[in-house]
Amino acid sequence: MTSQMIRELKYQKMKKFLRGRHGTMIDILLWLLWVNNVVDVPSVKSVKLIKDTIQRLCGIRSIPYEGALGHRYYVNSLPDIIQQEMMNPRVRPLLHFYPEDTGVELNEARQAKCWLEELDPELLTPVVRLHNQDFFVFEPALLLSGQACIPFQWFICGGKMCTKAWSLQPVTRELDCGWVVEDFHSFEVSEDDLLVSFRNWDSSEATSGLPRAYSIYGVEHELNGKLQPWTLTNPSEGNQWCVRASGARVYAMPLWLYCDDTSGNLSKKWNKHNSFLFTAAGLPRAEVHQEYNVHFLCTLNLAPPLEMLDGIVDQLEESWKQGIWAWDCVHEEYVLVIPSILALLVDNPMQSEMACHIGSMGKYFCRICKVKGHDATYTTDAPPKSTRKRAKETMEEMATRVKQFVKIGEPRHKDETIAELKSMFIHASTVRNQTQIKQRKTSTGIKDTFLDSFLNRLAESYCKIRGGNKAKQEALDRVKETLPENVISPVWRIKVLLGFVKYLWRDVVSVRIGKDKLKRELLETRLSSVDVSGLGLSHLAGHTLVQYAGSLVGRDFRAIAQVAPFVLHDLVPTECYDTWVALSNLIPLIWQPEIENSMEHLRNLTTSINNFLACTARSTPRWFNKPKFHVLLHVVDHIRRFGPAALFATEAFESFNAVIRAKSIHSNHRTPSRDIAHSFAHGSRICHILSGARILMHDNDTNDIHSDSPELIQASNPSSDKPPDAINVKVVGKGPLSLVQQPNIITDYLGLDTHADTKKYGHNFRTCKSMVLFNGDVCKIGDWVLIADGTAEQSPIVACIREIIQRQGLDADNLLRPDAILLERGSVGEPAASYSMPAVRAHGGFLLYPVEQILCAANLQHQCRVHKCTSLASDVEFVYEEQAKTSKAKAVIHHIGDPDDLVLNTARMQDAKHMQGLRVPIQPQDMNLAILEGAAREIWTRNDTTGGASTTSIIAAAHGPRAQGRQVNRSLQQHQSVLQVQ
Ligand SMILES: *[C@@H]1O[C@H](CO)[C@@H](O)[C@H](O)[C@H]1NC(C)=O
């Protein structure tokens, strides 16, 4: 054949190949190989066969569910994913979740109060293996001292395993003797004190003369001397998990479950999908956010999240019955794993749905407590206007409402919420009660979309039921049973918390600055010119931030919060500016990821929050309808209970959305839930194998690859009561592993590239224009840094990098690190006027430091406000577009006066812990006074506008802050007497 003929043949084949079907990725890939004359290309059939075999060996099943509301959806098997994790040497050693009580540090979730005090100890650490014995919770154990006790809560303290334990007292009854549990008397036991476990009791000499371990008479409470029966275990069997594990190790695996709507603008076809994802909570903080550790459970565009949650809860409950048998690649043996959900991370509107609550629009808008909002609530995100058509609040009413707003109300309880829902059922059990239910929802703020559909169905079913109350009651009971037992405590996410920055920024741009062109341009120029070195941001796009103030995203608000005090001065009224200064003070504290002294940090955080709310109240009481402001009050308690807010900065989850969307595009959209689930299962198989994870094989498995039966055999039932049979444990060969040894497109695709840092290193050192600090910050000459000052007590030194010194001709290893850094020390002075941040000035003292001692980059700003820096027509910079200089010019800020007159920007969010000692302490404010002042200003503005003034802007800058202040004071005096009488 001529080559012409061959090409023609290939062309014909290709046409045939693609005709009448949607080419899948495999088809096209194989065809591409084939048409390029690659030899030995397998057939589509054999590729499918290999895929099926791998799926059976180490795959994740996608399990179909018929949702309670009639939607069909697929959930990837949670047990299968957990089995994979346990077999994967890349993650398995990191999975431990032992609650830790450091007393002061708060860096990871497991150090937070919630896990130690609020969760079922069996789900955290059911057993600890010490001195070759298994000490299960709720089983008697003997201490070195001869005292017997029942450990019930394991945790780490001072680097050792410790447990809380109830004391056991021997009691003789008639001829027998046994134990009484003194449940009021609990104490802490260190691992060193434990001598004999429940199971070794009878064979140990230490227990001779003591009652048998399994004879527990009962529990004695402190007040009434009566014995209550012991119910936590069957005393003769011991802990249920020990029985189920029959000697194997038992591990708890708490998870963060995450739910989000994956809406995006990628394609018109893409509509809102709700997805569930999870990560193991035992991973160290740095690992939790790696894409590699985020696992997909399910997605669907039609089903409400609660319906899908049902399927997930089904799987969880199933695994609680027997545990999940998994191969542990650390001990190379089967272990029993108990998964649980530590917390559900959801977005604000959805969170309300999850927490059975009506959402932020209700009168009682807070999901955590019962604080009451305005009777007429706002329904838009726009800054509220003063010209609403409703009865005007008097100043007293306003002040009272705002005072309530800034307090934490009575907390909501799960039981109460459920009781309320149940009572709605009772109402629904009678026809024509719908309006009543509606009223109840608004008056209590409890609503549940999932439940709503049941209520509706129930209402419909009544039309048909002829019988008396009994039949109705039966129908009611049936629905009651479907009610979820546990309302899982939702946790805020960073997006939600940034909500109030959004309101404030829009207020600045559209109200405070409004149509004033000069001010607008000045703000844009200031934003574009602001020095962002050390903030981990790229240059700010001033025009975008102002022009599109209404549609910015979290990243933008983070940036704004860190520079606002340096761009807003003289552009907004003083009270508004003060609010921004307070905000910049608060933001780094909220997201501080590592907390060294939690008590003091939370105290500081509380002060900072109160200060911000007081400033906001003084500025205008209008914001105090916005739940996002009220939510701040709960932040302290949340951090105490769940750990640093940065843990919930679920950016990895969010970037996962793009992955889900991409997979949806390859679906034919008829069964998106299944296609996407399969697609993730496929990715996880490859990832699993290429991570060098264990693959469990029966002897006959290997033959299957060559046999021709494509039938899919289900993996062994993970929640059976016995560990699966002995098997061959295999790891993938060197050939495939070599594919991922070096970072390449595959490692990138699979998220295996965890050593991203190495990419950063090595670039600039030879030229010594910049360097990478140990924390990853990149600094160049002229940038500022914080340096550890030897003694831990001292605040860090603020210094400017003058030279990066690097000897030539060293081996590659040393090239990664400069030899020394020449720094010019800055002297930290008094707080700079109005910024509430310390003034800093380079003072000419030079220091030579090794790079290890540099803690982090710092951000310093010129005191533009004092020096009245402006943008001059002559000062322009050429605009770069697509990395090429254009002829377009934009204005820049011209710094005048002393260029060394600087301020340390303590609003910097990264490494906030190093900044603590340098921050300017907050002067606590009188909240009531602030509220009164704000209310007075509001009333004054209102009277002023209704009195015929043409301007609709709020506390209009036109009046000037001082004139306004006088007015406010007068108004305040008038009203204060009224309030004092109350
Ligand atoms: C609504 O439900 C309540 C509670 O079951 C019942 O007492 C009442 O009669 C019902 N109202 C109507 C209009 O049926």
Ligand SMILES: *[C@@H]1O[C@H](CO)[C@@H](O)[C@H](O)[C@H]1NC(C)=O
């Ligand atoms: C492998 O062999 C065992 C015992 O001979 C049998 O029970 C099992 O079903 C076989 N597995 C497969 C995948 O054929």
Ligand SMILES: *[C@@H]1O[C@H](CO)[C@@H](O)[C@H](O)[C@H]1NC(C)=O
């Ligand atoms: C609390 O604030 C004070 C004053 O700003 C500061 O000195 C201290 O280091 C802070 N403590 C913590 C733990 O952040």
